[in-house]
Amino acid sequence: MTTTTRAEKIEYLRDISTRIQQMTTGAERFVYFAGLIAAATVKIGVIDNNALVIIVAPYALAFVITYQIQMYTDVEYLQGVREKVEISVNPTHQEVILMERLVITRKYRNRLSVNLTQTFYGLGMVAFIVYSGVRSHAHSWAGVNLLFFNILGLLACLTLLGAAIYELRRAGVTVNARITSTMSSSRPECDGSSI
Numbered sequence: 001m002t003t004t005t006r007a008e009k010i011e012y013l014r015d016i017s018t019r020i021q022q023m024t025t026g027a028e029r030f031v032y033f034a035g036l037i038a039a040a041t042v043k044i045g046v047i048d049n050n051a052l053v054i055i056v057a058p059y060a061l062a063f064v065i066t067y068q069i070q071m072y073t074d075v076e077y078l079q080g081v082r083e084k085v086e087i088s089v090n091p092t093h094q095e096v097i098l099m100e101r102l103v104i105t106r107k108y109r110n111r112l113s114v115n116l117t118q119t120f121y122g123l124g125m126v127a128f129i130v131y132s133g134v135r136s137h138a139h140s141w142a143g144v145n146l147l148f149f150n151i152l153g154l155l156a157c158l159t160l161l162g163a164a165i166y167e168l169r170r171a172g173v174t175v176n177a178r179i180t181s182t183m184s185s186s187r188p189e190c191d192g193s194s195i
Contacts, residue, residue: 009089016082023075030068037061038124051135055150058128062157065125069164073171079109080175125161129154 004012037060045054136150 006089009085013082013085013089016078016085020075020078020082023071023078027068027071027075030064030071034061034064034068034121037064038128041128046131051139054128054135055132055139055146058125058132058154059157061125061128062161065121066160066164069161069168073164073168076109076168076171077175080172080179084179129158 037057041053041057044050045057132154133147133150136146139146141149
């Protein structure tokens with residue numbers, strides 16, 4: 001096992017910080033994209049009364065939101081790695097330059113306003129799903145009512161979203177366990193199998 005110098009660790013911290021910033025910026029773009037989908041659905045689907053737009057809107061939103069959650073999960077993993085590296089660079093907490101892990105904690109990242117925003121996001125998704133189901137009931141394709149297929153599709157979307165949310169909620173615990181396991185073994189494995 002090779003020894004990493006303090007300077008190499010600080011450079012690695014800079015690289016991780018840059019990646020976290022880029023991923024967070026990318027995830028924020030998906031918030032705007034989800035907002036555009038929602039606004040277009042309200043305008044074209046609800047106001048202009050286009051049922052097919054309403055029926056497919058939850059699928060588009062589910063894919064956008066799932067990808068966004070996956071990006072935040074990756075950010076959470078990188079935050080965990082950065083915290084461990086910061087501890088090894090600044091074990092006594094005497095240097096101000098590397099105090100971010102003490103200020104921007106997981107608790108802070110999951111503060112009330114973040115949780116309320118996520119709840120609002122979720123309620124909006126539920127509203128689109130319900131309205132999609134209601135509107136699909138009145139439509140058929142090749143003589144078959146769309147409600148059955150729409151329910152199956154919506155359940156698949158909810159499963160996808162649920163899996164992404166589960167991974168995000170477990171990210172903090174999983175990254176710490178993987179780092180501890182890697183540090184205690186002589187052959188680190190990074191295959192992603194314990195996510």
